[in-house]
Amino acid sequence: MPDADRTIADATCTACGCLCDDIVLTVSNHRIVAAEHACPIGAAWFLADHGPGDRPIATIEGQPATAEQALGRAAEILAKSRSPLIVGLTRTSLETQARAVAIADRLGAAIDPGDSGDSLPRWRAIQRVGIVSATLGEVKNRADVIVFWGVDPITTHPRHLERYSVGPRGRFVPEGRAGRTVVVVDVAPTATSAVADRFVRIVADEQGEVLATLRALVLGVEMPEAEDPVRELAETLKTARYGAFFFGPDLGRSRGGEAVVEDALKLVRDLNHATRFVALTLGGPGNPSGAEAVLTWQAGSPRAVDFSAGFPQFLPDDATAEAMLSQGRADAVLIVADDPTGFLSGEARAHLGRIPTIVIGPDATSRDATVALGSATMGIHSGGTIMRCDGATLPLRPALATTRPSDLEWLTDLERRLTEIPGEPRAISP
Ligand code: SF4
Numbered sequence: 001m002p003d004a005d006r007t008i009a010d011a012t013c014t015a016c017g018c019l020c021d022d023i024v025l026t027v028s029n030h031r032i033v034a035a036e037h038a039c040p041i042g043a044a045w046f047l048a049d050h051g052p053g054d055r056p057i058a059t060i061e062g063q064p065a066t067a068e069q070a071l072g073r074a075a076e077i078l079a080k081s082r083s084p085l086i087v088g089l090t091r092t093s094l095e096t097q098a099r100a101v102a103i104a105d106r107l108g109a110a111i112d113p114g115d116s117g118d119s120l121p122r123w124r125a126i127q128r129v130g131i132v133s134a135t136l137g138e139v140k141n142r143a144d145v146i147v148f149w150g151v152d153p154i155t156t157h158p159r160h161l162e163r164y165s166v167g168p169r170g171r172f173v174p175e176g177r178a179g180r181t182v183v184v185v186d187v188a189p190t191a192t193s194a195v196a197d198r199f200v201r202i203v204a205d206e207q208g209e210v211l212a213t214l215r216a217l218v219l220g221v222e223m224p225e226a227e228d229p230v231r232e233l234a235e236t237l238k239t240a241r242y243g244a245f246f247f248g249p250d251l252g253r254s255r256g257g258e259a260v261v262e263d264a265l266k267l268v269r270d271l272n273h274a275t276r277f278v279a280l281t282l283g284g285p286g287n288p289s290g291a292e293a294v295l296t297w298q299a300g301s302p303r304a305v306d307f308s309a310g311f312p313q314f315l316p317d318d319a320t321a322e323a324m325l326s327q328g329r330a331d332a333v334l335i336v337a338d339d340p341t342g343f344l345s346g347e348a349r350a351h352l353g354r355i356p357t358i359v360i361g362p363d364a365t366s367r368d369a370t371v372a373l374g375s376a377t378m379g380i381h382s383g384g385t386i387m388r389c390d391g392a393t394l395p396l397r398p399a400l401a402t403t404r405p406s407d408l409e410w411l412t413d414l415e416r417r418l419t420e421i422p423g424e425p426r427a428i429s430p
Contacts (some may be wrong), residue, residue, distance in 0.1 A: 005029070005091075009416040010385065011397045013038055014091070014379045015045035016157045017283025018164070019388045025399045032399055039158035050104070050380045051372045052404060055365045059372045067373070067413075074334075074358045074371040075417035081309070081332035083358075084109040088338030091361075092407050093384025093396065095295040099411040100336050105299075106418060107369070108308045110330070113291045114340025116303050116320040121252025122408035123292075124280070124316065125261035132268050134244070134278040136163075137389045141170035143277075145240035148262065150207070150250040151192035157282050161195070165244065181236060185210075198236070200229045205255035211263035218270055236268075243277040256264050283389030286338075286378070290387035325351045335359045336405045337378065339367070360410050375407040382406035 005028045012021040013035075025046060026034035035046035058070035065073075077120035078084055089097050090113050106113040113119070119336035139146075146165050151429055153160035161167055169176040184193035185200045193199040202210050213226050217234035226234075237243060245268050252261050264279065283289055287304045299305040301314030304323075315321060321340060324330040325348035339361070341349055356370040363374040376382040381402040385393050405413075 008397050011035075011046075011399060012379060012394050013042040013045065014286050014386065014396075015042045016285050017281075017289075017389050018157045019283070019386060019394055020157050020159055020163065021394050023383070026392060027399050028372070030400065033319070041158060046380075046399075047182050050377045050400065052362075052402070055072065055363075055374055057374050058364045061370060065371075070371050070373055071417050072186045074373070074414055075421055077332050077356045077358060077370065078103075078107055078334065078414075078417060078422040081109075083324075083329055084334065084417055085321060085324045085330035086336065087109040087114045087340050087430065088171070088333045088336040088361075089113050089291040090115070090284065090288040090338050092337035092378050093287065093382075093386055094294055094393070095384045096299065096337065096406070096408040096411060097287070097291050099396070099408055099415065100334075101294060101298045101305075103334070103411060103415050103418070104305070105307050105312070106415065107325070108310065109334075110304075110306045110308065110319040110321075110324050111295065111299070112319060112321045112324075113288060113295075113306050113321050114321040115288070115343045116316070117322060117343055118252070119288075119292075120320070121258035121305060122249070124258045125252075125265055128213075129262050129265050129269065131265050132272055132278050133280055133390070135392055136165075136280070136388065137390075139244045139278070139280070140164050140168045140173075143170070143240075143244040143278075144170050144173055144182055145236060145243040146179050146240055147185065147237070147243065147245045148192055148196070149182070149185045149245060149283055150187075151188040151246055151248040152184075152186070152192045153246070154191035154195065154355050155283055158281060161192075165246070166195075169217055181240075183236060185233070187224045198233075200233055204250070207251060208255045208256040208260040208263050211260065211267055215263065215264045215267045217268055218267065218274070220308040237277070238274055240271075240277065242273065243275065243382060245279045246282055247279065248282055251377075262320075281389050287361070287386040289389050293391070316398070322348050325349075330355060332356045335354065335361070335369075336411065337361050337375070362404075365370050373410045374404055375410055376402045376404045384408065425426075426428045 008025040011023040024036035058065045080129035106318045153281035173179040182196040183198045184196040268279040304316045304319040306319035358371045359369040360373045362377040365374045378422045383396045
């Protein structure tokens with residue numbers, strides 16, 4: 001569709017985990033010139049120049065190539081690989097993520113969103129103790145106590161308070177902000193603590209102890225050594241009509257790692273003996289929740305899935321992108337719609353530089369890659385469905401046209417190419 005001057009209602013912003021779906025975009029002269037309702041982060045995302053400039057559609061070894069040439073080379077690399085890895089996936093649609101999992105299955109590849117260092121502690125804790133959760137709509141309509149533990153949504157998710165957690169009038173919280181008690185627990189004051197009713201300062205590496213103390217107090221155990229702020233917080237949690245506990249990756253990074261996340265999930269679980277309490281993350285930009293959901297639907301685990309045995313295996317110590325690369329076990333990498341290198345160690349990045357890489361993404365042809373396939377930008381040029389951190393699915397309403405294929409089209413063509421290559425039997429990993 002040509003970029004005629006027009007407005008697009010209810011566009012979805014993917015710049016942070018709020019995934020606000022009430023943005024009104026104005027398109028003029030092939031650019032988005034206004035993004036009504038967007039916060040400064042969202043506006044900067046929508047109003048940026050998303051055009052490909054003079055970048056070629058595809059490159060091989062840094063040299064411009066046709067789409068057919070590049071796809072042929074990419075398919076050849078993957079077909080020859082004995083231990084391929086597919087990584088990325090967080091900045092694309094559910095449909096593309098599903099296609100990437102299908103290709104991993106076909107290749108016998110390991111597949112991992114790449115940020116497992118941040119996300120695995122949460123998932124391992126969830127797998128052990130479960131999570132009592134809810135949609136953000138339920139939080140908006142019911143929650144009278146909101147806890148932000150180690151997160152600062154005013155800075156990172158600017159409309160979270162306004163849309164979901166603090167400001168909105170809910171069905172059972174008709175007073176909106178006045179009907180909610182907001183508590184921030186963090187290692188230092190933040191923008192969010194400045195607007196909270198209470199700030200509880202903690203030491204990063206003592207979060208496990210604080211959570212265990214809270215849990216004991218909630219369960220009615222005498223804890224004479226508990227400090228007053230913790231005692232008061234326990235009382236606030238217990239007397240909530242409905243509470244929501246928002247946490248982030250810092251919990252899993254503190255001393256104790258996944259055990260600390262487990263403590264938080266157990267606290268929320270135990271609060272449900274006396275009241276209703278739920279735990280949620282704030283979510284990340286793009287579609288990381290979708291990547292975890294698609295992997296779970298199709299392969300049984302949210303990350304670190306290895307198809308090399310002919311069936312999916314969750315191998316959290318062996319099949320993460322970090323493990324596959326830092327241990328030198330991947331011999332070719334397909335990076336889809338993301339740049340996970342920021343999450344990788346120096347060793348992993350060094351190995352990545354030594355093996356063939358195929359990159360699909362809007363900026364692919366300006367990155368180091370053996371084969372780069374330049375794609376449309378999700379939510380700007382290409383549509384599909386994405387998933388919020390609470391599991392709600394949202395449609396994308398792209399505003400601009402482009403001549404670039406979407407990442408889904410690239411992957412579909414790549415899969416077709418792979419079916420045309422007569423394959424050698426793939427070695428099965430020991
Ligand atoms: S809060 Fe997040 S999703 Fe909403 S407009 Fe701002 S950046 Fe976009």
